[in-house]
Amino acid sequence: MQDLGRIGFSEDQAALLDVATDFCLQRSPVSTVRRLIEDELGHDPAVWKEMGELGWLGIAIPEDFGGSGLSLAEVVPVVEQMGRRLMTGPLISATLAAQALAVGGTEAQKLAVLPRLAEGLAATIALAEPDFDWEADTVACQAQDAADGKLALSGQKVLVADAGVAQWIIASVRYQDAPALVLIPAAALPAGALRRETVIDETRRSFALNLDGVSVSKQDLLDPALAGTTLMHLHLAANLLAAADMVGGTQSCIDYTVDYLKTRVQFGKLIGSYQALKHPTVDAYCKYEQARSHLYAAAHCFGEQGTGEIAVRMAKAAADAAYSFAADRAIQFHGGFGFTYDCDAQLYRRRAIWHAANYGDAGFHKAKLARLLF
Amino acid sequence: MQTVDPKDLAAFEADADAWFNENVVRDPGFMLPLTFMEVGTDQQFNFLRDWQNKVYEAGYLGAAWPKEYGGGGLDQAFQNAATRAMRRHHGPIMLNAIGLNWTGPLLLNMGSEEHKKAHLKGILSAEDIWCQGFSEPGNGSDLGNAQTRAVRDGDHYVVNGSKIWTTLGRYAKYMILLARTDPDTPKKYDGLSFFLAPMKIPGVETNPIKKLTGEHGFTQTFFTDARIPATGLMGVEGGGWKVAMRTLEFERGTRGGQAGGYVAVGSNAFEVLDLAKRMTRSGKPVLDDPQVADQMVEFLMEIQALSLNGQRTQVPNLVADHPQGIPLASKLMGTEMSRRLNEFAIRLTGARGAYYVGEEEAVDRGVWARAYLNSFSATIGGGTSQIQANIVGEHVLGLPKS
Numbered sequence: 001m002q003d004l005g006r007i008g009f010s011e012d013q014a015a016l017l018d019v020a021t022d023f024c025l026q027r028s029p030v031s032t033v034r035r036l037i038e039d040e041l042g043h044d045p046a047v048w049k050e051m052g053e054l055g056w057l058g059i060a061i062p063e064d065f066g067g068s069g070l071s072l073a074e075v076v077p078v079v080e081q082m083g084r085r086l087m088t089g090p091l092i093s094a095t096l097a098a099q100a101l102a103v104g105g106t107e108a109q110k111l112a113v114l115p116r117l118a119e120g121l122a123a124t125i126a127l128a129e130p131d132f133d134w135e136a137d138t139v140a141c142q143a144q145d146a147a148d149g150k151l152a153l154s155g156q157k158v159l160v161a162d163a164g165v166a167q168w169i170i171a172s173v174r175y176q177d178a179p180a181l182v183l184i185p186a187a188a189l190p191a192g193a194l195r196r197e198t199v200i201d202e203t204r205r206s207f208a209l210n211l212d213g214v215s216v217s218k219q220d221l222l223d224p225a226l227a228g229t230t231l232m233h234l235h236l237a238a239n240l241l242a243a244a245d246m247v248g249g250t251q252s253c254i255d256y257t258v259d260y261l262k263t264r265v266q267f268g269k270l271i272g273s274y275q276a277l278k279h280p281t282v283d284a285y286c287k288y289e290q291a292r293s294h295l296y297a298a299a300h301c302f303g304e305q306g307t308g309e310i311a312v313r314m315a316k317a318a319a320d321a322a323y324s325f326a327a328d329r330a331i332q333f334h335g336g337f338g339f340t341y342d343c344d345a346q347l348y349r350r351r352a353i354w355h356a357a358n359y360g361d362a363g364f365h366k367a368k369l370a371r372l373l374f
Numbered sequence: 375m376q377t378v379d380p381k382d383l384a385a386f387e388a389d390a391d392a393w394f395n396e397n398v399v400r401d402p403g404f405m406l407p408l409t410f411m412e413v414g415t416d417q418q419f420n421f422l423r424d425w426q427n428k429v430y431e432a433g434y435l436g437a438a439w440p441k442e443y444g445g446g447g448l449d450q451a452f453q454n455a456a457t458r459a460m461r462r463h464h465g466p467i468m469l470n471a472i473g474l475n476w477t478g479p480l481l482l483n484m485g486s487e488e489h490k491k492a493h494l495k496g497i498l499s500a501e502d503i504w505c506q507g508f509s510e511p512g513n514g515s516d517l518g519n520a521q522t523r524a525v526r527d528g529d530h531y532v533v534n535g536s537k538i539w540t541t542l543g544r545y546a547k548y549m550i551l552l553a554r555t556d557p558d559t560p561k562k563y564d565g566l567s568f569f570l571a572p573m574k575i576p577g578v579e580t581n582p583i584k585k586l587t588g589e590h591g592f593t594q595t596f597f598t599d600a601r602i603p604a605t606g607l608m609g610v611e612g613g614g615w616k617v618a619m620r621t622l623e624f625e626r627g628t629r630g631g632q633a634g635g636y637v638a639v640g641s642n643a644f645e646v647l648d649l650a651k652r653m654t655r656s657g658k659p660v661l662d663d664p665q666v667a668d669q670m671v672e673f674l675m676e677i678q679a680l681s682l683n684g685q686r687t688q689v690p691n692l693v694a695d696h697p698q699g700i701p702l703a704s705k706l707m708g709t710e711m712s713r714r715l716n717e718f719a720i721r722l723t724g725a726r727g728a729y730y731v732g733e734e735e736a737v738d739r740g741v742w743a744r745a746y747l748n749s750f751s752a753t754i755g756g757g758t759s760q761i762q763a764n765i766v767g768e769h770v771l772g773l774p775k776s
Binding site for chain 2 (some may be wrong): 007
């Protein structure tokens with residue numbers, strides 16, 4: 001029988017979970033979440049600075065490059081608690097950009113960029129393209145050697161999270177007929193290269209990126225020999241962190257629903273006493289516990305060949321199912337109020353859809369798992 | 375807590391491995407029960423009783439119970455290692471489930487010295503089979519409504535009434551019995567008492583109940599002026615509800631102390647995966663059907679999650695928000711998963727799903743159909759899933775009572 005992963009929990013994870021639980025509760029009440037929806041930037045720079053001071057941006061960055069030298073397993077509890085409070089900011093994006101460099105960057109790139117990311121500069125990755133294929137290595141954008149000795153980029157990227165504040169964007173491209181990654185400094189982008197997209201999760205900031213006319217130095221190409229590995233690593237890391245955000249959101253969504261079921265009276269009874277509402281809520285809770293177990297197994301086994309991929313895909317698929325169900329029922333169980341913009345249930349439902357749409361939904365990952373498991 | 379030397383533990387597990395490898399009977403020549411609730415024939419009973427005794431004598435059952443009561447006096451880690459070895463070698467189930475998993479831990483937890491001395495060894499050796507007298511006809515999951523009467527008469531209580539769904543009732547020497555000693559209390563729970571009651575005495579009769587599988591397994595038990603010794607009273611007269619609730623904690627596995635071994639062979643999702651590879655539809659493995667594959671992955675994810683849930687309960691930081699959540703929800707999740715998995719397995723067998731145990735054309739001797747029908751014993755017994763969902767909703771999520 002294959003090893004499908006197991007739970008492990010480090011002291012660093014415990015400490016980070018503890019701190020993140022309080023921090024996210026304090027800094028991201030739902031009133032703040034709603035205020036930031038209207039804000040162009042979409043997050044509070046002061047809070048982002050505090051996150052940097054807490055060392056959260058360098059958790060998985062090697063010590064040699066200014067980070068804490070831990071792993072994504074230690075980022076998971078932080079992102080989980082952020083998801084629980086619908087907290088915004090480019091932490092997931094910046095962590096993924098750092099992963100791209102740590103795994104597939106050249107020594108010079110690591111030296112130049114990783115310490116800056118650990119200090120709190122934002123960055124992001126750009127993998128998706130307008131064919132909206134979730135496969136990690138489906139890339140149409142191009143990088144070509146130009147007459148001036150630089151790399152001329154072309155093509156379109158979509159769903160580039162947090163690109164508006166990113167100092168660097170790491171994009172997948174085809175170079176010499178193979179998938180590759182390039183590090184694009186924000187300064188290299190001409191005016192109008194980024195277009196803010198209207199996305200279902202209004203707490204997110206997402207952009208379309210036009211690479212036509214963008215050129216970068218050849219030194220900005222990540223190590224071509226590691227491109228395949230890096231793309232797969234990013235695909236799994238993105239899904240792991242999405243699962244973390246989703247599991248946190250699921251928990252909150254259930255809490256939010258339960259609070260209502262405990263206070264709302266209809267037909268002379270608290271509605272939570274009706275089994276028609278109680279039992280699906282318990283179903284949502286059971287799915288949540290399963291998703292959280294998958295998440296922490298995926299966090300623990302992430303780096304293991306084979307097992308890591310199985311565990312991550314299971315975690316994302318379970319989180320998608322759990323979050324979608326819990327948030328969907330949260331809307332329904334709030335009745336008429338649930339149908340309004342004022343009810344927080346829609347915030348969770350929208351975020352669940354955002355995460356399912358990025359890097360693969362439950363159906364996609366289960367199809368992958370079928371190939372891995374059978 | 376004793377400290378466990380990893381070397382001792384590894385050696386113990388290696389010995390256990392070798393022992394189970396040598397002693398597990400692969401095919402006794404008749405269908406073995408998948409759970410302790412399915413023991414329907416004397417042949418099955420005798421085989422499983424001998425097997426449990428053999429495992430106990432070898433030191434692989436009750437290894438963590440105190441020595442003075444017949445246990446091995448070792449750390450729980452040793453029993454866990456023995457149970458792992460038992461599973462690895464697909465050993466038959468442990469027969470005396472109610473004794474091993476709820477009566478024994480209950481006695482160790484709140485029994486008198488006399489009770490422990492009198493009963494624990496017999497539980498481990500399978501000499502004394504135990505059954506449970508909680509449910510009554512017409513009361514379903516509403517235990518507190520028990521009507522069976524016990525009236526004090528000198529050194530005895532005189533019992534009248536009836537209990538139902540008595541697993542192993544035909545074979546049991548003792549019953550843990552919840553009976554009403556005071557019918558007039560304002561609160562119905564205050565009039566109940568808890569007894570360790572002998573079964574092989576005048577006035578106790580058991581009638582087999584034919585299950586939906588077509589087999590026997592449960593009995594209804596009738597008490598007619600049965601005189602049980604007052605020394606069998608657990609706790610105080612009128613304090614039976616508390617003891618019963620404690621028993622349920624052991625039954626539901628939310629408290630440790632079980633003797634070890636296992637009492638049910640859950641249908642393994644990997645066995646169902648194997649079935650999906652063997653069965654064909656339109657000339658192709660049924661697993662080639664994307665819907666089947668998708669569902670199969672979900673089952674594998676679910677079974678993996680249940681195992682991970684168990685591991686996660688060992689990490690207090692990761693269950694802090696709902697400390698009792700996973701233990702209480704496990705019964706619901708595990709039993710419902712098993713029911714759905716077995717139903718799925720029948721569907722995989724296609725047209726041959728129409729056959730049943732006894733028909734030679736039945737896939738795997740009809741084990742999937744039988745397992746599915748039997749799986750309801752766990753989604754209904756010990757509180758229905760609907761009651762369990764109420765318990766989880768109310769005790770874990772804090773929802774108002776139904």
